[in-house]
Amino acid sequence: MIVNKTLDRRTLLKGAGALALMGGVGFSARAREAGGLLWQPGEASSVGNVLDTVVNAQYGSFDLAGQKVSLRGYDGGPVGRTLRLRAGDTLRLRLKNEFPWEPSGAICGGNVPHALNTTNMHLHGVHVSPNQPSDYILLALAPKTPLSPVPTQEAMSDYQYVYKIGADHPPGTYFYHAHYHGSVALQVSSGMAGCLIIEGEMDRIPEIAAAAERVLMVQSQCVGPDGTCESYEQLELVPGAPPRPTYVNGQLVPKIAMRPGEVQRWRVINGTHDRLLWLGLDGLKTMLLCCDGNPLPKAEEVTGPLRFVPGNRLDLLVKAPSQPGTYAIASGDGTGPLVTVVVDGQPKPMALFSGALPSSPLLRPISAAEIQYGRRLTFGMTGAPAHTTYTINGVPFSCETPWEIPLGRVEEWEITNQTNDSHPFHIHVNPFQMVSGGNVPAGRWLDTVEVPPTGKVTFRTRFDQFTGLFVFHCHTLVHEDMGMMQAIKVV
Ligand SMILES: [Cu+2]
Numbered sequence: 094m095i096v097n098k099t100l101d102r103r104t105l106l107k108g109a110g111a112l113a114l115m116g117g118v119g120f121s122a123r124a125r126e127a128g129g130l131l132w133q134p135g136e137a138s139s140v141g142n143v144l145d146t147v148v149n150a151q152y153g154s155f156d157l158a159g160q161k162v163s164l165r166g167y168d169g170g171p172v173g174r175t176l177r178l179r180a181g182d183t184l185r186l187r188l189k190n191e192f193p194w195e196p197s198g199a200i201c202g203g204n205v206p207h208a209l210n211t212t213n214m215h216l217h218g219v220h221v222s223p224n225q226p227s228d229y230i231l232l233a234l235a236p237k238t239p240l241s242p243v244p245t246q247e248a249m250s251d252y253q254y255v256y257k258i259g260a261d262h263p264p265g266t267y268f269y270h271a272h273y274h275g276s277v278a279l280q281v282s283s284g285m286a287g288c289l290i291i292e293g294e295m296d297r298i299p300e301i302a303a304a305a306e307r308v309l310m311v312q313s314q315c316v317g318p319d320g321t322c323e324s325y326e327q328l329e330l331v332p333g334a335p336p337r338p339t340y341v342n343g344q345l346v347p348k349i350a351m352r353p354g355e356v357q358r359w360r361v362i363n364g365t366h367d368r369l370l371w372l373g374l375d376g377l378k379t380m381l382l383c384c385d386g387n388p389l390p391k392a393e394e395v396t397g398p399l400r401f402v403p404g405n406r407l408d409l410l411v412k413a414p415s416q417p418g419t420y421a422i423a424s425g426d427g428t429g430p431l432v433t434v435v436v437d438g439q440p441k442p443m444a445l446f447s448g449a450l451p452s453s454p455l456l457r458p459i460s461a462a463e464i465q466y467g468r469r470l471t472f473g474m475t476g477a478p479a480h481t482t483y484t485i486n487g488v489p490f491s492c493e494t495p496w497e498i499p500l501g502r503v504e505e506w507e508i509t510n511q512t513n514d515s516h517p518f519h520i521h522v523n524p525f526q527m528v529s530g531g532n533v534p535a536g537r538w539l540d541t542v543e544v545p546p547t548g549k550v551t552f553r554t555r556f557d558q559f560t561g562l563f564v565f566h567c568h569t570l571v572h573e574d575m576g577m578m579q580a581i582k583v584v
Pocket residue numbers: 515516517567568569572573577
C-alpha cells in the first residue's frame with residue numbers, strides 16, 4: 094500500500110478538474126460501445142518537415158466501457174492524438190498544463206507519489222537530444238497559479254518543446270507520455286499518452302505502404318467506482334482481486350474488421366503502467382517489422398506469443414485468412430482478449446511482405462570487440478510494505494548523483510533483478526542491442542526490456558551523438574515514481 098499524504102487535498106480538487114474538460118478528440122458515441130469497431134485517435138502530421146502542435150494536459154470526461162469517467166489525459170480523450178512525422182522532421186510541441194491548481198512539488202523532492210497535476214513530456218524511444226527544449230524530463234510544468242489564494246511561486250505551466258529527429262532515425266512506432274517523477278504512473282495510466290509515428294524508407298516498400306494502418310494503444314485505466322483516478326492506492330493490484338480490464342484505445346475488446354486475404358499494419362503500444370503481456374496472434378499469419386521502433390534486419394514471421402511489457406511497441410503486418418472467421422488477439426494477462434478480428438466480406442488478396450528491411454546506422458550491430466566499459470546493475474527494493482522504496486544498485490533516484498559517461502562510449506550492461514517482480518528496464522535517448530535474457534532473442538534492438546523476477550539481462554549500447562542529462566528506469570511506473578530510476582550525464 095502507498096501512503097499519499099496529499100490525498101485529502103486532491104479529493105477536494107478533483108471536482109474542480111471535472112469542470113474543465115469536454116471535447117475528447119473525436120472519441121465518439123459509437124467508439125464507446127463495448128465490442129464496437131476499433132476507434133482510431135485523431136492525427137496530426139508534419140507539413141514541410143515540421144509538425145507544429147499543441148497538446149493540452151487536461152481532464153477528459155467520456156465513457157470507458159459503459160462507465161462515465163473523468164480522467165487526466167491529452168485533449169480530453171482516452172488517448173492523445175497520433176503524431177506522424179518523417180525521419181528528418183522537427184516536432185514543435187507546445188504542452189499546456191490545464192489541470193487545476195495544486196501546491197508545487199519538486200521533481201527531485203523524494204521518491205513518493207506527489208504533484209498529481211504537475212507534468213511534462215517525454216518522447217519514449219526517440220533518439221533526440223535530452224536537453225531543453227528537447228527531451229528534458231526534469232522539467233516541471235505546474236498548473237497555473239490562481240489569483241487567490243496568494244500566489245506561492247512563479248511556476249511554468251506552458252512549454253514549447255522542439256525535437257529535431259535525425260534524417261537516419263529508425264522508422265517505426267514510438268509514443269509520447271507524461272514523465273514528471275512523482276506522478277508518472279497515475280498520469281500515464283489515466284491516459285496521458287499518445288502514439289508517435291516516424292516514417293522512413295521502410296514505409297515506401299509497396300506491400301507495407303498498401304496495408305491499412307491501425308494504432309492499438311493498450312492501456313489499463315485505474316478507475317474507482319466514482320469514475321476517477323486520484324490516488325496511487327488505486328494503481329496497485331489488490332491481492333486476490335480480479336485484475337483491472339485491459340483496454341485498447343479506451344475500448345474494451347474492440348473489433349478489427351478485415352476482408353479475407355487482407356494485410357493490415359498494426360502499431361501496438363504497451364501504454365499500461367504495469368501490464369506484462371504476451372501478445373497472441375493465433376490463426377493470423379503475422380510478420381514482425383519493428384520492436385520498439387527499431388526495424389529488424391528482415392521481416393520475421395511470428396510463430397508464438399510476443400513478450401510485450403510496459404513501454405514496448407510492436408510493428409506488425411497481419412494477414413487475414415482467406416475464409417471468414419473470428420479471431421481473438423490474446424493479452425496473456427488473464428483478462429481476456431485485447432481485440433477480436435472479424436474476417437468477412439469481399440476477398441481482398443494482398444501480398445504479405447517477408448523481405449529485408451532498410452537498416453539505420455544507429456542500429457549497426459555492436460560486437461564484443463567494440464565494448465569499452467562494462468557495468469553490473471541491480472534492481473531491488475527496501476523498506477516495510479507501507480514505506481517501500483525501489484532501488485538501483487541499492488539506492489533510490491536522486492537528481493544529485495548522475496553517472497557521468499563520455500560521449501561515444503560503448504558499454505555492456507548486465508542487470509540483475511533481486512526482487513520477485515518483473516521490472517521493465519527502459520532507457521531514454523539511445524536504444525540498446527540485446528545479448529541475453531528478457532524473453533527476447535539476442536541481437537534485437539530495444540529501448541525497453543523485461544528483467545524477469547530474480548533474473549538477468551545483458552545488452553550493449555552506444556552513448557552516441559547526444560550529450561546531456563537523461564534517465565533510465567523501471568517502466569512499471571509506480572516503481573519509477575518510488576525510486577527505481579537513475580540519471581545519466583553524457584559529457
Ligand atoms: Cu519495476
